[in-house]
Amino acid sequence: MIVIENLSRIYRKGSNEVAALQDLNFRVQQGSFVSVIGRSGSGKSTLLNLIGGLDRSDEGSLFFKEKDVMQMSRRELALHRRFSVGMIFQSFNLIHSRTARENIELALAFGGKSRRERKKQAMQLLEAVGLEDRADHQPTELSGGESQRVAIARAMANKPSVLLADEPTGNLDSATSGEIIELLQNLNKQEGVTILMVTHEEDTAHAVSDHLLRLSDGKMLEERRISQ
Amino acid sequence: MNYPDKLIIGLANLWRMKLRSGLTILGVVIGIGALTSMIAFTSGIQKNITDTFEENDVFTSMYVTPVKADPSSIDLAETMKEGISSLDDDILDSIRTIEKVAIAHPEITFPARLKLKNKDDKTRIQALPKAMEQYKPYSDLLAGRFFSSDTAKELVINWRTLRSLGIIVKHKDIPRDFTENDSLEEYRILPPDSILGQTIELVSAKLDIGNVMKNPLKAATGTENVFTEESMPFTIVGILNVERNISAAGIKGGAIIPSETAKAIPRLDFTSVWDLLGNSGGGGQYSSIYVRVDDMQDLETVKKSLEDRGLNVFALADQLDQIRNAFLIMDAILGAIGAVALLIAALGIVNTMVMSILERTREIGIMKSIGASDHDIRTIFFAEAGSIGLVGGLFGILLGWAFAFAAQIVINQHILPNDELPVDLFYFPWWLVLGALAFGLLVSLTAGLYPAIRASRIDPVKALRHD
Numbered sequence: 001m002i003v004i005e006n007l008s009r010i011y012r013k014g015s016n017e018v019a020a021l022q023d024l025n026f027r028v029q030q031g032s033f034v035s036v037i038g039r040s041g042s043g044k045s046t047l048l049n050l051i052g053g054l055d056r057s058d059e060g061s062l063f064f065k066e067k068d069v070m071q072m073s074r075r076e077l078a079l080h081r082r083f084s085v086g087m088i089f090q091s092f093n094l095i096h097s098r099t100a101r102e103n104i105e106l107a108l109a110f111g112g113k114s115r116r117e118r119k120k121q122a123m124q125l126l127e128a129v130g131l132e133d134r135a136d137h138q139p140t141e142l143s144g145g146e147s148q149r150v151a152i153a154r155a156m157a158n159k160p161s162v163l164l165a166d167e168p169t170g171n172l173d174s175a176t177s178g179e180i181i182e183l184l185q186n187l188n189k190q191e192g193v194t195i196l197m198v199t200h201e202e203d204t205a206h207a208v209s210d211h212l213l214r215l216s217d218g219k220m221l222e223e224r225r226i227s228q
Numbered sequence: 229m230n231y232p233d234k235l236i237i238g239l240a241n242l243w244r245m246k247l248r249s250g251l252t253i254l255g256v257v258i259g260i261g262a263l264t265s266m267i268a269f270t271s272g273i274q275k276n277i278t279d280t281f282e283e284n285d286v287f288t289s290m291y292v293t294p295v296k297a298d299p300s301s302i303d304l305a306e307t308m309k310e311g312i313s314s315l316d317d318d319i320l321d322s323i324r325t326i327e328k329v330a331i332a333h334p335e336i337t338f339p340a341r342l343k344l345k346n347k348d349d350k351t352r353i354q355a356l357p358k359a360m361e362q363y364k365p366y367s368d369l370l371a372g373r374f375f376s377s378d379t380a381k382e383l384v385i386n387w388r389t390l391r392s393l394g395i396i397v398k399h400k401d402i403p404r405d406f407t408e409n410d411s412l413e414e415y416r417i418l419p420p421d422s423i424l425g426q427t428i429e430l431v432s433a434k435l436d437i438g439n440v441m442k443n444p445l446k447a448a449t450g451t452e453n454v455f456t457e458e459s460m461p462f463t464i465v466g467i468l469n470v471e472r473n474i475s476a477a478g479i480k481g482g483a484i485i486p487s488e489t490a491k492a493i494p495r496l497d498f499t500s501v502w503d504l505l506g507n508s509g510g511g512g513q514y515s516s517i518y519v520r521v522d523d524m525q526d527l528e529t530v531k532k533s534l535e536d537r538g539l540n541v542f543a544l545a546d547q548l549d550q551i552r553n554a555f556l557i558m559d560a561i562l563g564a565i566g567a568v569a570l571l572i573a574a575l576g577i578v579n580t581m582v583m584s585i586l587e588r589t590r591e592i593g594i595m596k597s598i599g600a601s602d603h604d605i606r607t608i609f610f611a612e613a614g615s616i617g618l619v620g621g622l623f624g625i626l627l628g629w630a631f632a633f634a635a636q637i638v639i640n641q642h643i644l645p646n647d648e649l650p651v652d653l654f655y656f657p658w659w660l661v662l663g664a665l666a667f668g669l670l671v672s673l674t675a676g677l678y679p680a681i682r683a684s685r686i687d688p689v690k691a692l693r694h695d
Binding site: 054097 | 595689
């Protein structure tokens with residue numbers, strides 16, 4: 001589903017060059033749960049940003065369903081972000097001026113849904129993450145776990161086949177983290193959504209994923225398939 | 229995402245920052261208000277002049293005078309010889325034969341006194357043929373009718389003359405404000421119908437040649453009265469309509485009488501050197517002749533053919549182009565002053581939008597991460613800028629109108645004399661209202677161009693890291 005070949009991303013500032021990713025090669029099967037682990041600065045988030053179409057590589061290819069994301073136009077990248085992938089972040093990234101429901105409706109609006117459809121689907125998504133009673137709450141009125149659930153609901157609004165999760169439990173306590181991981185597992189198992197999760201927590205990664213990538217200084221240190 | 233959704237997002241963003249948005253919109257309101265009120269002012273003056281021209285048939289009227297002798301010329305006799313030196317009935321008849329001339333009549337006005345009951349008023353009397361009744365402003369009287377014939381002893385009077393005679397016509401358009409001096413006079417407020425049919429005395433003076441010849445020295449020193457007065461009764465048959473504009477060029481006197489009747493009235497009617505030379509009025513020599521065509525297109529042709537006959541022709545319509553050019557310059561100057569206010573408002577929009585981008589960088593990153601395209605972001609910011617312009621434009625027009633309304637009241641009540649008709653100094657034509665709205669929108673969209681492009685080009689990765 002995702003094929004990465006010789007992928008490199010170098011950040012330049014003046015004469016300084018920092019290689020965030022170097023010559024990366026791997027494949028992701030549809031429906032798999034991939035965990036990307038590594039220390040801070042190892043290139044995990046950069047990799048997710050490239051797959052999510054938020055950033056561009058300096059070298060190499062990134063095929064998503066046989067189409068090279070790195071060759072896409074800005075408009076095609078926007079469509080890729082809109083329909084092909086959903087993203088969740090450590091800091092949830094909800095828009096604070098909008099309620100939980102409106103945050104989801106915004107994603108549905110970019111997906112071209114009518115006002116009536118947006119309202120209906122947003123409520124269904126909130127129901128799926130167990131937050132239908134929090135629909136009209138602002139993000140500041142939600143707990144960390146609830147915010148991340150809303151973020152997951154929003155990421156799944158346009159039914160992407162891949163969910164990219166950048167440290168989704170990084171700001172949560174262990175109990176809430178467990179709930180979020182469970183939610184991701186359900187999406188993976190029941191909905192068939194491919195999950196790529198960046199995490200610090202090796203135990204969690206081993207417990208939930210069937211494919212493990214370990215990065216160090218932008219290079220692939222280890223790639224392992226785990227049978228669950 | 230469709231355009232209404234983007235507009236709603238834009239409006240919601242403006243609503244979020246109420247104070248800042250309000251102040252930015254206020255800048256546009258002031259800019260558009262200044263621009264519209266200034267252009268409305270020049271439009272108002274221009275409309276007043278054009279309407280006056282139209283109401284008085286200026287576009288179809290011209291005045292023929294003898295060729296003017298150039299007083300600076302050394303050989304005056306030679307100058308006089310070159311053209312026609314006086315207007316008489318032969319010239320009048322020849323003018324009437326020119327194709328497309330609808331009517332031609334001599335311009336006759338003379339001073340007289342009008343007496344009504346115990347009041348009298350000095351005014352000028354204008355003599356007109358009955359045929360003029362079909363033309364403005366005589367075709368549209370406030371009350372009554374034009375004279376029944378050229379020999380009738382009937383008179384059409386101006387409402388101002390009636391006022392001087394102690395009668396205020398009861399009519400919605402006629403002002404009834406009183407000054408301190410007015411309050412000493414006795415006025416009667418009468419409906420037009422009760423004025424019509426009243427008898428009015430026209431008292432004219434003539435030079436008593438016999439008395440002058442008998443006592444030339446006394447006449448010269450003013451100790452002997454060389455004038456005699458003669459009175460003639462007239463029936464008031466009509467009241468001239470209220471002039472809707474600053475002046476009514478077509479009406480040249482306080483009352484109008486039939487042209488043939490006027491010939492029988494002894495009078496002092498020297499209005500030019502030709503009259504003083506003798507044979508004015510009854511002698512068939514005139515200082516000027518009024519010529520009218522039915523269609524304004526024919527004015528130039530007739531004018532040329534009159535000039536070919538050695539006559540001097542003056543048509544006010546010729547001045548209109550110059551007046552229009554002057555107004556264009558005035559429009560440009562006042563418009564530029566208004567535009568400066570709008571330019572400052574535009575800078576305010578740019579400032580607000582750039583600030584908004586800085587504050588919403590992370591939000592832009594989030595929107596991009598959930599699928600917003602550059603175009604979506606650009607349009608949302610455009611919608612914000614456009615909304616500022618549209619709302620500012622609407623309220624700006626209202627402000628301009630309110631300012632004009634207040635200025636109108638101040639001018640009419642405190643600056644113009646009390647008995648002057650109120651004037652409409654401001655005019656808001658539909659093109660000004662729509663143009664101001666469109667201009668406000670255009671300026672705000674132009675001001676929003678840079679911020680919108682800047683917002684759309686934001687790198688989502690950096691934006692998501694932004695605090």
